Amino acid sequence: MxxxxxxxxxxxxxxxxxxxxxxxxxxxxxxxxxxxxxxxxxxxxxxxxxxxxxxxxxxxxxxxxxxxxxxxxxxxxxxxxxxxxxxxxxxxxxAEAARLEGSKAFAKEFMNRHGIPTAAHAVFADEAAAHEYVEALARPCVVKADGLAAGKGVAMCAGVAEAHAAVDEMMAQKRFGPAGDRIIVEEWLQGEEASYYAITDGERIVTLAAAQDHKRALDGDRGENTGGMGACSPTPVVTEATEKKILERVVVPTIRGMAKEGHPYQGVLFVGLMIDEAGDPHVIEFNVRFGDPETQPLMVRMQTDLLPLLADASRGTLDESTAVDWGEAAVCVVLASGGYPRSYETGKTIEGLDGLAGEEGLVVFHAGTRRTESGDGFETAGGRVLGVTASG
Known part of the structure; x- marks a missing residue:
């Protein structure tokens, strides 16, 4: 093939x-x-x-x-x-099915139509109205750009001042361009975040696994949200009982709902979730592709051949009885350029890669790298540079 x-x-x-x-x-x-x-x-x-x-x-x-x-x-x-x-x-x-990620407002409306658990929210295209809302709300909230923003268009706002600043940055300063023409202000859910993955041909579903990514730029869960600074799989918060709830309350209703609305969803469904104290899942966001960096530990753990699953899903012949085998736990740590997710320099020589070659259970995945001018090494070419991934 x-x-x-x-x-x-x-x-x-x-x-x-x-x-x-x-x-x-x-x-x-x-x-x-x-x-x-x-x-x-x-x-x-x-x-x-x-x-x-x-x-x-x-x-x-x-x-x-x-x-x-x-x-x-x-x-x-x-x-x-x-x-x-x-x-x-x-x-x-x-493209129609990809609106689940391409428009957070669309995703919220879809979830409301199909009874999929998510945070209470309000959508705004008018900046003044958004400011009035967060002022009246007067409690912690989450402000999100409606469109695609490379995983950075979410602001966790512990207070009113932070919420006003997020609205201003997205709508007035246009940090995310057209993606911030509309914003969503939603309740700050309590619990622990997790990601869940399933492959579907639009009708049948093969579940993959849970993972957990860590988005804050700095140690100790501090700093701005990024595309992801590290990930692990599996995650203890997704127990067998919680996984059953995720399938019954989120994954299956999503696939059936998209088909019912005339836009069958074919591909990988990656659901960002908040798991509360009772083990109940609430959707934070939908993603219509594999996550980054969650894919790195998932692929290292996966013992089953991935290619037939992708091919069968693309042909509409997915076999729901397929059992995916998983190896030991895996963790990916992202090495990023200084200044990321804001401005950063590129062209910095990367040293030490040769010393990692052949390390058992370790794979270094390249994100923002390129060959040096001499061609005998690598240098930085992006914000997130390497994903050092190990299992054990």
Missing amino acids: KVLVVGGGGREHALVWKIAQSPDLTRLHAAPGSAAIAALADCHPEIGADDLSGLVDLARRESIDLVVVGPEDPLAAGLADRLREAGIATFGPS
């Missing part, structure tokens, strides 16, 4: 690493890929993840059997639709 993975970050490096182990694979491509991914796949750096026409042309030219889309932006832009129209099997939801 010829496979094309779209993207070039740490998540895609982990997916490529796992897919490359499949006996069903005959050729592996990545676009744009990265210098690290190039050790496992044929990379096409001239074709960006947002180049929808270029990706369709590449898939045709290379006679690709399956496209696996990593990032959320091309899914929201309709890449899966374009590929399917060209007759190319694709793992990832349509």
